[in-house]
Amino acid sequence: MKENITTIPINDLFKPKDGCPICRMEDMLEKTYVDFIVGDAMMEPNIRIETNRKGFCHRHYSKMFAAGQKLPNALIMESHLKSIIENVLPEKPGSKPDKKALEKIEELNRTCYVCDRIDRDIHHLLSTVLSEYVKSDEFRELYRAQPFLCLNHYALIMRDAMGRGGIKSKNMADFHRDTYNLTKNYLSSLKEDTTYFCSMFDYRNRGGDFGKSKDVIERNIEYLTKEKP
């Protein structure tokens, strides 16, 4: 890939203030890698070796199918199938079952080239978020002004903040408070909207206005699972 994706200015990623900023970072990485796999990566044998070994999860096969032409998708699959036949399945049928082969299959089911790249890159981006939070007043304001942090990413960024090269102890109380508020405030408002939504089914409220609670089931599913219903 031409530019290093992890050097994109973190301010630009936080400016849109639309949903969870780390979800947005992941979406950006995901789109870049999916387009890359069915595009430029076709010419890079090293990438093919890795995709042959790891394969893809259902979500990413589907995204590649939607984003790419049919031939690149089929070529990736052909070479992955060849690699499974040659490297994963036991060679001698009928002999003693090969435990190692089973472990390889189970390993293959757990890995995805795109998921793994996102996992790795997101930690680079988060380390920039943490260092910007400490050194830039402007970024700290932008961080606090995010609509929310999803539950998954609350845990992810707090783990990184607490880990090596994370947030120094003198900044931890501020960082923890700001991060906690982003998650807790949204959870509370989602809970409030959900309670309101339920109350609208009471006969005393018949014909009343659902207001902003009307899409609360959809918002719960998206918030709690990261997938749109």
Ligand SMILES: [Zn+2]
């Ligand atoms: Zn998120």
Ligand SMILES: [Zn+2]
């Ligand atoms: Zn995946």
